[in-house]
């Protein structure tokens with residue numbers, strides 16, 4: 001039996017509400033854009049380590065600086081922003097990056113601790129686990 005989301009009223013499975021604290025997945029994503037779902041990297045196509053050619057230049061800059069400091073590219077995937085390039089780093093960010101149009105965000109969901117920089121323009125993202 002589905003129950004209404006506390007935010008928008010859309011019907012959701014009780015299991016989902018238990019996990020999100022009463023919200024549907026689109027609503028929890030507004031608060032936690034990284035909220036995991038069925039399309040998490042494990043189930044999407046195998047990760048490529050090659051950087052996409054259309055990667056946002058400032059995101060690319062951040063990745064280049066991280067690689068210089070010894071970080072590594074874990075892979076490129078479709079999560080958390082399926083329409084954009086998502087680059088996963090193997091280690092935590094080694095530097096603090098500041099660039100216009102780039103936002104830093106940490107997700108403190110206890111099951112998915114992650115830090116990310118993303119470009120407002122394109123949604124391109126570079127992220128690392130902060131477990």
Ligand SMILES: [Zn+2]
Nearest residue numbers: 005008024027
């Ligand atoms: Zn909702």
